[in-house]
Amino acid sequence: MELVNHLHQQEKVNTYFQSQLVYWKDVYSITGVQAEIIRDRHAAVLSWIDSLALAPGSRVLEIGCGAGFLAIALALRGLRVYAIDSVESMVELARQHAVEAGAASQLSLNVGDIYALAFEDACFDLVLAIGVIPWVEHASLAIREMARVTRPGGHVIITTANSTGLASLLDPLVSPAFSPLKRRVKAVLHRPSPGMTFHGNHFIDKTLAGVGLIKTRGMTRGFGFSFFRHPVFPEPIGTSLHQRLQRLANRNVPGFRSIGMAYLVLARKQDQVIQ
Numbered sequence: 001m002e003l004v005n006h007l008h009q010q011e012k013v014n015t016y017f018q019s020q021l022v023y024w025k026d027v028y029s030i031t032g033v034q035a036e037i038i039r040d041r042h043a044a045v046l047s048w049i050d051s052l053a054l055a056p057g058s059r060v061l062e063i064g065c066g067a068g069f070l071a072i073a074l075a076l077r078g079l080r081v082y083a084i085d086s087v088e089s090m091v092e093l094a095r096q097h098a099v100e101a102g103a104a105s106q107l108s109l110n111v112g113d114i115y116a117l118a119f120e121d122a123c124f125d126l127v128l129a130i131g132v133i134p135w136v137e138h139a140s141l142a143i144r145e146m147a148r149v150t151r152p153g154g155h156v157i158i159t160t161a162n163s164t165g166l167a168s169l170l171d172p173l174v175s176p177a178f179s180p181l182k183r184r185v186k187a188v189l190h191r192p193s194p195g196m197t198f199h200g201n202h203f204i205d206k207t208l209a210g211v212g213l214i215k216t217r218g219m220t221r222g223f224g225f226s227f228f229r230h231p232v233f234p235e236p237i238g239t240s241l242h243q244r245l246q247r248l249a250n251r252n253v254p255g256f257r258s259i260g261m262a263y264l265v266l267a268r269k270q271d272q273v274i275q
Contacts, residue, residue, distance in 0.1 A: 009137050010086060010113075013086070013135050014086055014087050017066075017087045017090065018087055018089055018090075021089055021090070021093065024066050024067045024090070024093075025067050025093060027039070027067070028042075028069060031235060031236075031239075032235060032238075032239070033224045033231065033233075033235065033238035033239045033241075033242050034224055036239050036242060036243075037221065037222040037223075037224055037242060037261070037262075038131075040221055040222070040246065041130065041131075041159065041221055041222065041262060041264070042069065042070060042130075044219070044221060044264060045070065045128070045130055045157060045159075045264065046070070046073060048157060048217065048264075048266050049074065049126065049157070050077075052126070052155060054079060054125055054126060056078040056079070057078065057079070057080050058079050058080065058125040058126065059079075059080050059082070059123060059124045059125050059126075060074055060079045060080065060081045060082065060124060060125065060126045060127075060128070061081075061082045061083075061084075061117070061119065061124045061126070061127045061128065061149060062074070062081065062082070062083040062084070062127075062128045062129075062130070063084055063085075063112070063114050063117075063127070063128065063129040063132055063146070064084075064085055064086070064114070064129055064130065064131060064132035064135075065083035065084060065085045065090070065091070065094050065109065066085060066090055066094070066131075067090065067093050067094055067097060068083065068093065068094025068095070068097045068098055068107075068109065069097065070128070070130060071083035071094065071098075071107055071109070072094075072097060072098055072101045072103045072107065075098070075103040075106035075107040076101065076102075076103050076106075078106075079106070079126075080106060081106060081107045081108070082108045082110075082119070082124075083107060083108065083109050083110075084109070084110050084111065084112030084117075085109075085111065085112070086111065086112065086113060086114075087111075088111050091109050091110065091111055094109050095109050114129065114132065114136060114142045114145060114146075115136075115138070115141055115142060115145055116145070117145050117146075117148070117149050119149045120149070121148055121149065122148075122149065122150065122151040122152065122154075123149055123151065124149050124150055124151060124154060125150075125151060125154045125155070126150075126154060126155050126156070126157070127146045127149060127150050127154070127155075127156045127157075128156075128157050128158075129142070129146060129156075129157075129158045129159070130157070130158070130159050131159055131262075132158070132159075133158055133159065133160045133161075133197075133199070133204075134160060134161035134196040134197055134198070134199075135196060135197075136197070137197070139160070139197070139199060139204075139207065140207050140210075143156075143158070143207050143208060143211060143213070144211045146158070147208075147211035147212055147213050147269060150213075150269045151269065152269055152270065152271045153268065153269060153271055154268070154269050155216075155266060155267065155268050155269070156208070156213050156265075156266075156267045156268075156269065157264070157265065157266050157267075158204075158208075158264075158265055158267075159262050159263065159264050159265075160198075160199045160201075160204050160262065160263045160265075161196050161197065161198045161199065161261065161262065161263075162198065162199075162200075162201060162220055162258075162259070162260060162261055162262060162263045163198035163199055163200045164200060164201070164258065164259065165198075165220065165222070165259055165260055165261040165262070165263075166223065166225075166259040166260075166261075167222070167223060167224055167225050167226065167261040199263075201218070201220075201258065201263050204263060204265060205218070205265070208265065208267045212269055212270045213267035213268070213269055213270075214267055214268055214269075214270060215265055215266070215267045216266050216267060216268050217265070217266040218263065218264065218265045218266070219249070219250075219257070219260070219263075219264050220249060220257065220258055220259060220260030220261070220262060220263050220264070221246060221249070221260045221261070221262050221264060222242065222246070222260045222261035222262045223241060223242040223245040223246060223249075223260060223261065224238065224242055224261060225238070225241070246260070
């Protein structure tokens, strides 16, 4: 029964992202606070990866590659990138973008499952899951599988939906404080799209540590405000507000550094203990 439930949930997630194909194709060129936040997250992750100074040819796995923009950026940096996504049309879109960018020879793209990665143990120098964990039912199992394919001394970068993010707490459809209301609204609206799962930052840190992944860096990003999933502020006010609050978070100003809508974590896999 659990397997059936997992497959049903994954089918809903795949259908949802299939419907968003055009959005993810254009997300780096369109306006709007959500697109701005995604581009900001992309830049932050690339900055972390550059700081690792990985050797040319290092093996990188990106889970949930979407339209392929991050995977392509890494391939063009001389890394050997393996990218997977659970949505076949996303993989095809990423292949198209890789060819257009001249990165196809450095990039392997396939359909894959985060719970059952088709790779040997300890075979990657870096494993990424950007914007993926909020869409899986069992975050701990997914993170365990990511740790399995990461070599000792290698790194993992994930992003999660921050359950204590300011935007999350204010929207009745996602805030824990409004759980009874949220259930009633969903019952009335019969929302067809799958819901995201929000996690506490301490839960994520503990889950990483439990599989031998020790956090080395962490931050929150994104201040897009919504009410019942509809933007509160019109553009360009919404984008301007996000940028101002993000600058405060970037400076580690207390009260702002931990309340972004996404939690980004860079972790290192512990070296194997010699018996």
